[in-house]
Amino acid sequence: MSALSIWRWPGPVTRTVAMFIKEFIQLRRDRLTFATMIFIPIMQLTLFGFAINTTPRHLPTAVLVYEESDIGRSILAALTNTSYFQLVQVAHSEAEMDHLMRSGKILFGVEIPAGFERAVRRGDRPALLVAADASDPVASGTALGALQGIITTALARDRGLPETIQSVPAFEIRQHRRYNPAADTSLNIVPGLLGVILTMTMLIFTALSVTREIERGTMESLLSMPIEPVEIMIGKISPYIVIGFIQALLILVFGRLMFGVPIAGNVWLLAALSTLFIATNLSIGYTFSTIAQNQLQAIQMSFMFFLPNILLSGFMFPFAGMPRWAQAIGEMLPLTHYLRIVRGIMLKGADFYDLRLEALALLVLMLVAMTLAVRRFRRTLD
Structure with a gap:
């Protein structure tokens, strides 16, 4: 379609087409506006498609171990192998664990008490403390729900445990949701x-x-x-x-x-x-x-x-x-x-x-x- 044929159209159509062409020329000259129109959809698609994850994985976790034992190593290996937790630090005291959680460096803290393996083998069902930063309920909720099954499976694979202990929960997991216990x-x-x-x-x-x-x-x-x-x-x-x-x-x-x-x-x-x-x-x-x-x-x-x-x-x-x-x-x-x-x-x-x-x-x-x-x-x- 030539420019001459456009001007043969009725007056309103001709003026509308002229304004249409004028706006495109201005848009081409305004490079920032044109780049915004192109870049924002691409950025939104990239962020929502690749960066956003409503089921978070590899959450930073610290562990406080009061004794070295086979069961303790099995629990740490289970946490490491799962996609929910990522061991980033070994704490040496409860005060250090608290500092790591307050500063936001970790979201979970697992404490294995002294005498844990002995109590498990005796069938006393000792307590394993798991502290979670619940200030973000979405980040902590799913991982806490999966924690029991992960560690129970690790203990069940421990060949050193009696079969009677493997068939029942060998310990109690005590979850401590810090800073937002009600998940509000x-x-x-x-x-x-x-x-x-x-x-x-x-x-x-x-x-x-x-x-x-x-x-x-x-x-x-x-x-x-x-x-x-x-x-x-x-x-x-x-x-x-x-x-x-x-x-x-x-x-x-x-x-x-x-x-x-x-x-x-x-x-x-x-x-x-x-x-x-x-x-x-x-x-x-x-x-x-x-x-x-x-x-x-x-x-x-x-x-x-x-x-x-x-x-x-x-x-x-x-x-x-x-x-x-x-x-x-x-x-x-x-x-x-x-x-x-x-x-x-x-x-x-x-x-x-x-x-x-x-x-x-x-x-x-x-x-x-x-x-x-x-x-x-x-x-x-x-």
């Missing part, structure tokens, strides 16, 4: 929402800051003032820190009153690390604002960053159940570390020593984002 999902969701809401609002607010100045024509007046780019950035993001505090306070108050979510740890530590998280997101949003050419592009970039945050941070799906490559991406996202912080303080009573690595990760991400924002802003000035 609101205790897991509400603290996570604090990080999700702060991420979404802080990114959008600051991503629009520089682009709004450019579109309104006020950037030239701002640049004529004797002020450095880093001073502009700090001055722009500082008011949003106050807004973030107000949002966090509202979420905590309503979470406490409506859902009974506790704050087991130090409130001031939560406030300090929340400030660090807010500043990190504001720095990333400010970086987006120096790259985007208009407010629409700034919002698109914020959404493209927000989507992997909500999917790969452990908010919607268990982080431990994701493949290694998805976990590697998740470790580079601020929300991943903040979820460990806010859930650790509110539900587990974790202190700064338990969360020092998460705080360090947020600090590094904030400094990297600030450096990129300042350099990009200087380039924009040139």
Whole structure:
């Protein structure tokens, strides 16, 4: 069909086709918008198809063994061979086990008491303690359900046990669901929402800051003032820190009153690390604002960053159940570390020593984002 034949059509049709062609030309020129339309469906398909797993496997587990025995080794071998548990550390004391669980390094702790093998062979049915981090009920529920059968099968294969012991449960598994014994999902969701809401609002607010100045024509007046780019950035993001505090306070108050979510740890530590998280997101949003050419592009970039945050941070799906490559991406996202912080303080009573690595990760991400924002802003000035 030639261009001449198009113009022979009736007037409304001709004008509509002309607008259709014009929009396609503009879309081709706006490369960021076009890339967003192509990249987001591919990213969603990849994440939901490969990274998301509602039945998590290879959950980090530590073991505390008070005696070396054949039955103890059989239990550890059974845990290692199953796809639910992955032994990552051998604890030497209950205090070390508690620290590992509070810091989020493990989700399960198996304690084999002294005299366990002797009691099993005598038919005394000793207790095997299994402590689980139940702050995420989805991650712990399936594995706890499979634990009894896994260890019972391992003991049944032990040829050193009498047949009468193999035919009945040789021991008792005592499950200790820590931090959320009733498996209440609101205790897991509400603290996570604090990080999700702060991420979404802080990114959008600051991503629009520089682009709004450019579109309104006020950037030239701002640049004529004797002020450095880093001073502009700090001055722009500082008011949003106050807004973030107000949002966090509202979420905590309503979470406490409506859902009974506790704050087991130090409130001031939560406030300090929340400030660090807010500043990190504001720095990333400010970086987006120096790259985007208009407010629409700034919002698109914020959404493209927000989507992997909500999917790969452990908010919607268990982080431990994701493949290694998805976990590697998740470790580079601020929300991943903040979820460990806010859930650790509110539900587990974790202190700064338990969360020092998460705080360090947020600090590094904030400094990297600030450096990129300042350099990009200087380039924009040139």
